[in-house]
Amino acid sequence: MPTALITGASGGIGAAFAVELAKRQHNLILVARSEAKMQQLAAQLQQEFKVLVEIIVQDLTAPGATTAVFDAVVQKGWTVDLLVNNAGFGDYGAFADRPLAKQVEIIQLNIVALVELSHLFLSGMRERRSGSIINVASIAAFQPMPYLSIYAATKAFVLSFSEALWAENKDLGIRVLAVCAGPTESDFFTAAEFPPGLASSSGQKLVSADEVVRDALKALDKKQSNVVTGGFLNKIIVNMPRFMPRQLLVNSVAKLFMSKG
Structure with missing residues (x-):
């Protein structure tokens, strides 16, 4: 069992990845800060799908966090067949107005922790000539986003990095996928401190996390390097930078995301 x-x-x-992979008979190692939520999810999945679920309580922005996770996996004798780098967050507002420490923390989680975990677990996958890595990016990866500047820039890194890893490792039997999700039902907008109503001002419908995961796993099965989830509108959005002058595009995004309050 993988x-x-x-x-x-x-x-x-x-959590949606955990449920869907448990359905597909994967044993799971769950990593997050919230022990109570993970314990509840682990109990549910073990009972319903008869899989092994282990939890590692870890803040991935802390010094040495990724090494601690990797060492825990090694000490338990686990082999990670699929790494899902999903942890990440954003922060709404003009860059100069937001706390610098929070911006650095976004980079630490969205980029540094993802890179470190990818490097730590990819070595074993290359030795076994099998394995998969899913990196959760965003449709924000395809253009600069005023008022979400650091978040979008980190997701652009994730997309570029993931596609490079895909090319480097596809002939070794290793799949790498960047998942470029659009607005999704989650606590992202609350955690990013979006002004009330702004998250839905574009008229885009929030898709379920379950839908994002199903699209991601289909793309992984097809050995794609990236997938844009959430329907046709998101595919239009990610292709707009190819046809619009960049200044016009960035100005348009700025107007869309500027707080009206």
Whole structure:
């Protein structure tokens, strides 16, 4: 039975990955800060799908966090067949107005922890000539986003990094996928401190985390390098930078995301 390690597994897309992979008879290693939520999810999945679920309580922005996770996996004798780098967050507002420490923390979680975990677990996959990595990016990866500047920039990194890893490892039997999700039902907008009503001002419908996960796993099965989830509108959005002058595009995004309050 294969084993999947999922970061940010206590809710949203991470928890949806846990449920869907348990259905597919994967043992699970769940990583997040919230022990209570993970314990509840682990108990549910073990009872319903008869899989093994282990939890690692870890803040991935802490110094040495990724090494601690990797060492825990090694000490338990687990082999990670699928790594899902899902943990991440954003912060709404003009960059100069937001706390610098929080911006650095976003980079630490969205980029540094993802890179470190990918490197730590990819070595074993290359030795076995098998394995998969799913990195959760965003449709924000395809263009600059005023008022979400650091978040969008980190997701652009995730997309570029993931596609490069896909090319480097596809001939070794290793699949790498960047999941570029659009607005999804989760606590993202609350955690990012979006102004009330702004998250839905674009008229885009929030898709379920379950739908994102199903689309991601279909793309992984097809050995794609990336997938844009959430329907046709999101595919239009990610292709707009190809046809619009960049200044016009960024100005349009700025107007869309500027707080009216």
